[in-house]
Amino acid sequence: MIITKPRDWKRITDNLESVGARRVFLMGCGQCATVAHTGGERELEEAAARLTAGGYTVTGWTVGDVTCHLNGTKLDARKHREEIDDADAVLVLACGAGVQTTAEAIAKPVFPGLESLFLGTVVRNGVFEERCQTCGDCVLGETAGICPVTTCPKGLLNGPCGGMWNGMCEVLTDRECTHVRIRRRLTEQGRAGTGTLAPKDFSTALKPGGVNIRDRVTGRQKPSREASAREEGAR
Amino acid sequence: MSRLRELFDVGEFVVTGEVAPPRGTDLSAMHASVDLLAPYCHALNVTDNQGATLHLSSLAASRAILDRGIEPIFQQTCRDRNRLALQSDLLAAWSLGLENVLVVTGDDPRAGDHPHAKGVFDLDSTQLAGIARGMNEGHDMMGRELKGATDFYIGAAMFPEAEPWDVQLARIEQKIAAGVRFFQTQAIFDMDKLQRAVDAVRPLGAKVIAGVLVIRSPRVVTFVNEHLAGLMVPDHIAERIRVADDPAEEAIALAAEQVRDIRDIADGVHVMPLGLDAAVGRILTG
Numbered sequence: 001m002i003i004t005k006p007r008d009w010k011r012i013t014d015n016l017e018s019v020g021a022r023r024v025f026l027m028g029c030g031q032c033a034t035v036a037h038t039g040g041e042r043e044l045e046e047a048a049a050r051l052t053a054g055g056y057t058v059t060g061w062t063v064g065d066v067t068c069h070l071n072g073t074k075l076d077a078r079k080h081r082e083e084i085d086d087a088d089a090v091l092v093l094a095c096g097a098g099v100q101t102t103a104e105a106i107a108k109p110v111f112p113g114l115e116s117l118f119l120g121t122v123v124r125n126g127v128f129e130e131r132c133q134t135c136g137d138c139v140l141g142e143t144a145g146i147c148p149v150t151t152c153p154k155g156l157l158n159g160p161c162g163g164m165w166n167g168m169c170e171v172l173t174d175r176e177c178t179h180v181r182i183r184r185r186l187t188e189q190g191r192a193g194t195g196t197l198a199p200k201d202f203s204t205a206l207k208p209g210g211v212n213i214r215d216r217v218t219g220r221q222k223p224s225r226e227a228s229a230r231e232e233g234a235r
Numbered sequence: 236m237s238r239l240r241e242l243f244d245v246g247e248f249v250v251t252g253e254v255a256p257p258r259g260t261d262l263s264a265m266h267a268s269v270d271l272l273a274p275y276c277h278a279l280n281v282t283d284n285q286g287a288t289l290h291l292s293s294l295a296a297s298r299a300i301l302d303r304g305i306e307p308i309f310q311q312t313c314r315d316r317n318r319l320a321l322q323s324d325l326l327a328a329w330s331l332g333l334e335n336v337l338v339v340t341g342d343d344p345r346a347g348d349h350p351h352a353k354g355v356f357d358l359d360s361t362q363l364a365g366i367a368r369g370m371n372e373g374h375d376m377m378g379r380e381l382k383g384a385t386d387f388y389i390g391a392a393m394f395p396e397a398e399p400w401d402v403q404l405a406r407i408e409q410k411i412a413a414g415v416r417f418f419q420t421q422a423i424f425d426m427d428k429l430q431r432a433v434d435a436v437r438p439l440g441a442k443v444i445a446g447v448l449v450i451r452s453p454r455v456v457t458f459v460n461e462h463l464a465g466l467m468v469p470d471h472i473a474e475r476i477r478v479a480d481d482p483a484e485e486a487i488a489l490a491a492e493q494v495r496d497i498r499d500i501a502d503g504v505h506v507m508p509l510g511l512d513a514a515v516g517r518i519l520t521g
Binding site: 164165195 | 314318339340342343345346354356357358359360361362365376392394397398399401402403405406409412413421464465466467
């Protein structure tokens with residue numbers, strides 16, 4: 001899930017002031033931001049109370065089902081059209097993806113209410129760790145299911161670095177070195193070491209990412225423009 | 236050909252020292268250090284933004300000390316440059332007459348004087364060593380032919396005292412397989428562990444230069460333990476410096492003892508005088 005944290009309140013009010021907004025509609029998210037306790041019902045109520053105490057009027061609020069889903073968010077916006085029409089601006093307590101779908105669905109100034117941090121593992125309720133950075137060039141098959149790119153602060157594929165001391169990380173000194181953990185798990189499973197891993201392919205992580213799986217999911221084979229043109233020419 | 240390599244080839248016990256490029260453009264202090272060390276050292280390491288703190292580049296400083304008449308060991312960290320820049324600097328180094336390169340990961344920027352910097356770490360030291368070897372063979376890391384190859388003598392860092400040893404050993408073997416021909420160790424305090432490392436490395440055809448740190452005062456003990464990654468001064472040595480009437484003299488005597496021990500174990504010694512450059516002669520001959 002996407003881990004978020006509350007945004008500095010002054011930055012939020014500065015954003016609202018920048019468009020002279022006094023009336024605000026709030027959008028949350030029923031997925032990650034609810035689990036992270038940053039954009040669920042309770043947090044929206046708290047934000048509404050804080051805005052009200054600060055002299056703003058909250059015209060309404062809703063927790064979107066999946067706020068990063070563009071069509072779903074358009075639907076949510078339609079359901080709350082009067083409250084949104086009544087507002088000067090919308091404050092979104094969701095990750096940056098949710099802020100952007102909301103900004104596309106609603107033709108009013110839309111502002112972020114959270115900071116988006118990372119793709120997180122829920123270690124236990126309320127404890128989140130970054131273990132994957134969605135690099136598109138996975139090495140977990142070689143590294144016993146422990147990602148060195150993410151969990152080694154230097155992102156070294158081949159480690160440890162010279163700072164490892166008694167098996168502990170140089171940078172995050174209360175944590176065991178990722179490369180020590182990888183080696184131990186490989187050994188426990190009777191597997192050889194990782195060998196020297198080749199430099200990563202960072203082209204797979206170039207931004208912005210985009211994937212279209214519609215043809216694969218529906219089984220349709222849509223001819224490419226070039227193929228259509230060739231067919232036209234052949235006729 | 237690299238003089239360092241020639242000396243190893245004929246079985247000479249090699250002595251290396253270390254100089255830091257200035258934070259600024261005034262090279263006089265570095266040159267003064269070079270002049271003190273040169274009579275006793277076969278080659279000098281030139282550090283690359285050591286401790287993730289800003290200094291004049293190792294590339295330019297290495298050339299400067301070569302011009303002053305001593306062979307440099309050009310240090311290159313993976314922290315500040317991506318694979319294009321690292322390769323470009325390797326080509327530049329060779330074109331400037333730098334024949335030894337020591338590839339290291341580099342300290343994390345959060346430990347340095349620009350803590351908000353992005354650590355690059357596009358490559359790690361093993362991968363960089365492999366790329367330098369590829370350049371020696373006439374191609375870049377993408378396999379494209381170079382117009383003019385390099386012939387670097389490739390070194391890397393090693394940490395004989397860091398546990399767990401099996402992880403260290405795997406790393407050492409990896410580096411040798413990548414093309415590393417000599418290792419400089421972190422400061423050694425435990426000669427048994429140095430022996431263990433040398434025994435592992437020698438059969439694989441690589442040389443070991445053991446590090447000696449001159450711990451001239453109790454303050455240096457604190458500095459090392461708190462600021463130098465992967466290094467701890469053992470209690471018995473810290474105590475010896477602490478109770479000494481003249482800690483600097485005691486540190487020189489201690490370092491000289493360590494050098495004598497190292498002569499029987501390793502292929503060379505790397506002296507890190509931490510400011511006591513003037514005492515390096517006594518340490519090596521004492």
